[in-house]
Amino acid sequence: MGAPLAEEGRDPGRVRRVLGEAFRSLSVRNFRLFAAGQVVSVAGTWMMIVAQDWLVLSLTGDSATALGTVTAAQFTPMLLLTLYGGRLADRYDKRRLLIVCNLVSGAYAFVLSLLLLAGALELWHIYVFALCLGTVNAVEVPTRMSFVSEMVGSELLPNASAFSAAYFNIARVAGPAVAGLLIATIGTGPVMALNAVSYLATVAGLRMMRTSELRRAARVGDRGGxxxxxxxxxxxxxxxxxxxxxxxxxxxxxxxxxxxxxxxxxxxxxxxxxxxxxxxxxxxxxxxxxxxxxxxxxxxxxxxxxxxxxxxxxxxxxxxxxxxxxxxxxxxxxxxxxxxxxxxxxxxxxxxxxxxxxxxxxxxxxxxxxxxxxxxxxxxxxxxxxxxxxxxxxxxxxxxxxxxxxxxxxxxxxxxxxxxx
Structure with a gap:
């Protein structure tokens, strides 16, 4: 009598249905490309955060004030400019806007890694980098969030958004752990360089998309502010x-x-x-x-x-x-x-x-x-x-x-x- 119950508990068809339900937004090719690029890029970002914080503490003798200044430099542009970033997202092509944002962020990270590898990095360079990155993020974040609906449509939007939160939180755990190992073995400079390269994963995914399959809303024109x-x-x-x-x-x-x-x-x-x-x-x-x-x-x-x-x-x-x-x-x-x-x-x-x-x-x-x-x-x-x-x-x-x-x-x-x- 116990065997049928055991077999029922291991029903592979049910497992496939549950997994298919959880990952149904990945059936959309454009979102698959975007998610794959984001997994790499977000992990790189968390690696960079750990490397940056470690670097600031090393340069300043464990100064909490310096660390707080870096955080403020990164978040202040987001507080001041995010509403305007949302305006740009509604006015311009979101896919192209995201490509530009990721290329610019990657360029900033690459310059910072070069300065570090050349032994020329100073604390004010990190402040400037954080300020520049925060400015780009003021445009990138609302654009990225609103672009999800263009890729999957309203029906799959909750699933796609939840899946995005899942990989973000996984990267939040894995990224710092990997960064700690890499900093100990190869140093902060190469970790910064890896972060710069990780932005290209998102750019590649965006470039490979089929634009004809995007569900674009009507643009607001010049008068919508x-x-x-x-x-x-x-x-x-x-x-x-x-x-x-x-x-x-x-x-x-x-x-x-x-x-x-x-x-x-x-x-x-x-x-x-x-x-x-x-x-x-x-x-x-x-x-x-x-x-x-x-x-x-x-x-x-x-x-x-x-x-x-x-x-x-x-x-x-x-x-x-x-x-x-x-x-x-x-x-x-x-x-x-x-x-x-x-x-x-x-x-x-x-x-x-x-x-x-x-x-x-x-x-x-x-x-x-x-x-x-x-x-x-x-x-x-x-x-x-x-x-x-x-x-x-x-x-x-x-x-x-x-x-x-x-x-x-x-x-x-x-x-x-x-x-x-």
């Missing part, structure tokens, strides 16, 4: 509510780059290996959530977004009060899952609900809110933990996120014909 995109968003409560949730949770809840090291070192007296396990647990949860959301087929409801925000806040607050190190590891796995599930749900609700003619500018606003709230939130949470202890950053951020999710749930009024996802 940044303010038109803001007015479009403001007139849509179904867009402004998830935007507001992203702002609040990004400000108070998504500060793990600050809270995790503090928890590890000051609460549990963890060494580097134990701290790495906390980071890995959070990243593993993020990857699982990204793959879970590949099953989504349409636009999520507003209450799916607010419910995910509520669950994230509850788990983050619980992590702050966790009594033991193993409990923190388990809770961080679940918190990482809900953080990405919320971010993906908000992204899909905003992207699938916006008019294609405004999508670049709407996603630029989304990026601006998400990126802009992070450094400000780090300052606020840093002050909080200074006075109330390391745990406070997690449980206060969690409680604020929980309250924001509950408020959004109460404010949301689904239309009678809406179909929650």
């Amino acid at each position: 940044v303010l038109d995109g803001l007015r479009h968003t403001r007139a849509r409560p179904d867009l402004t509510l998830p935007m507001a949730l992203v702002a609040v949770i990004g400000l108070f809840g998504l500060n793990f780059q600050l809270t995790l090291p503090l928890i590890a070192k000051t609460v549990f007296d963890a060494d580097a290996t134990s701290f790495g396990l906390l980071t890995t647990a959070f990243a593993a949860g993020s990857v699982l959530a990204a793959f879970a959301t590949t099953a989504r087929r349409g636009r999520p409801s507003g209450r799916t977004v607010s419910g995910a925000a509520f669950a994230f806040g509850l788990l983050e607050a619980a992590t702050g009060w966790a009594p033991t190190y193993p409990a923190v590891v388990v809770l961080l796995l679940m918190t990482g899952f809900t953080s990405i599930y919320f971010a993906q749900a908000a992204n899909h609700r905003i992207q699938l609900g916006s008019d294609p003619q405004y999508r670049g500018r709407v996603l630029a606003l989304y990026t601006l809110i998400l990126q802009g709230s992070t450094p400000l939130g780090a300052i606020l949470v840093g002050q909080l933990t200074e006075h109330l202890g390391a745990r406070s950053g997690l449980y206060v951020g969690g409680l604020v996120s929980l309250a924001a999710g509950a408020t959004a749930w109460l404010l949301d009024r689904p239309a009678p014909h809406a179909k929650p996802v």
Whole structure:
């Protein structure tokens, strides 16, 4: 009697169906080319981040101020120029714009690696590189996000977006690990050079695409500006509510780059290996959530977004009060899952609900809110933990996120014909 059940449990057809469902956006040739290039490029970017941070600390005698200056130099152009970058994405051919952005970023990285290999690199060179890269990213990020819908269409957009989040989080784990090994064996210069070459993978994928298969929206022309995109968003409560949730949770809840090291070192007296396990647990949860959301087929409801925000806040607050190190590891796995599930749900609700003619500018606003709230939130949470202890950053951020999710749930009024996802 047990054999048929065992065979049923190992049904290869069912496994193939599940995998086919998870990776169905890869059936689109253009997206396959883009994803392959992005996997290489994103891994190179994370390698570069580790090499750059290591280099700055080596040049400055472990100066946290210098490291913070590099981060500020890279993110400031994104805060100032991302809305204009979204305007360019709506006005010009996104594929060509991405080719230019990747070539320019690769050229910057190549020049930096040459200076380093020649022994001529100075700290101000890194500041300039970070500023230039941030300027390019202000255009590249909203263009890349809005280009996904042109490759796969609205039906496959949630799956393609979730798959992109999955490989990004995998690269976030693998890239730094590989970079650490390479820096120890071949040095930071060759790692920088590898990052420069990695941009060519995305360029190659974009060049090989069949442009006739892209689903291009009508362009806005010369009269459509940044303010038109803001007015479009403001007139849509179904867009402004998830935007507001992203702002609040990004400000108070998504500060793990600050809270995790503090928890590890000051609460549990963890060494580097134990701290790495906390980071890995959070990243593993993020990857699982990204793959879970590949099953989504349409636009999520507003209450799916607010419910995910509520669950994230509850788990983050619980992590702050966790009594033991193993409990923190388990809770961080679940918190990482809900953080990405919320971010993906908000992204899909905003992207699938916006008019294609405004999508670049709407996603630029989304990026601006998400990126802009992070450094400000780090300052606020840093002050909080200074006075109330390391745990406070997690449980206060969690409680604020929980309250924001509950408020959004109460404010949301689904239309009678809406179909929650």
